[in-house]
Amino acid sequence: MSTLDMNRPRSGRTAFIYLLLSAACIAVTNIYALFGHGVRSASMDTMFLYPLLMGAAPYLLLSILLPRIRRRRFLRLAFNLYNSGVATLTVGAMLNGILEIAGTASAYQPLFMATGWIFAFIGFILFLIPDSGGRTDKKAKNP
């Protein structure tokens, strides 16, 4: 698996994108509420927290505390899985909200949340795995 050269500008940019996504979530929530006859859903009202607290905040911290991350195996996979987890949790929250507002439910709802948390957890663990000193992908030199 290729590795990723994470540096300050890149983490900072990702944090900024997550901030925009968080704002988009708030906008979607409020626009949806206009058509919901006053019905609101806690899931939808709080979905912006996923990109904010699991996206923008950690990437911002990362850009400050670890301005340079050493290239290593699984690093790109770690970030891919973590970001996918955050995306799944956000979409899952929106789905929960839509179904709650409509007054119905789906057996598939828990799958989104479970998948999201599992991906985010695995991504986080992979990020923490120290470099074993093994081979790194040659392409990592030019990520």
Added chain:
Amino acid sequence: MNRVRSFFGKPYRWAAMYGVILALAFAFVLLDAFVIPKAQIKVEPQSTPTQPEVSEYGDSAGYIAPDAATDHTEKEDDNNADVEESPPVAPVITDTSYKDENISISIETARKNGTTFYVADILLSDASYLKTALAKNVFGRNIKQTTTAMAEEHQAIFAVNGDYYGFRDTGYVLRNGVSYRDNGNDDALVIDGDGSFSVVREGSASMESLVDDGAWQVFSFGPALVLDGEIVVGSGSEVSKSKNSNPRTAIGQAGELHYIVIVSDGRTQESKGFSLLELAEEFAGRGCSIAYNLDGGGSSTMVFNGRITNNPTDGRRTGEREVSDIVYIGYE
């Protein structure tokens, strides 16, 4: 493996692929919840209770097609004297009432608190004339039909939407003595074989025990509005975070085989809609010892003699919404 690594090593490929998968999964869940019909049980034909004699006003149920209603009313006006002088074999039908030897229904249109609402006062000689029907005679999720279509199919004299059971996977469903679903955790309305209403907590009373005790219909929506003559909802009570004023459908019992059904218009400039408390007050004021809220919003529809009495709307567009089930008065 190296190809996979290489493929996903390119910027944004993982994100693009996963984004597509996530979008497809999202669309599938929405379609599954709202659109894809899942028929589970076909409704068996029910035994038919005592039929009145066929009259010149329509078929045995007294049902008349919408476009024929005026003609029948005129005939009825012409023949009023005959009807009064002889036993009421033929139903007497007007725009706002129906009466035969077994069924008496009067519809009143009223206005209160900025809301137009319709009250059906129903008297029956036998509980078997209070019936229910499922859309397309099938139990399942997303199996839908308009209240009017179901009423016509079952030759209902009077019908309102039911609890829209097919929009959820939980909540007791017992219709015409047949149990279709026995999971849930809400307050359910039980109608016994003798036509008596009661409200039970799903889970604490099993469907089996309800059937053993003589339950004939069970609805799961709620909440209960009136119990033992007392209003049991407050100004803050709502149906799962729904806003206070809405189109509503609710049914209550005022006495033995005496029922009140109220449907309110809502979500329009002309009629804001009832809160649950306002609805409960209306039932209590009309002498109901028990009343229960059924599905409302865009589902709220009252059909009388084949015509829609209220103004159904979901707040965005007017017109009837398809629903899972109806409660109706009739012979079929």
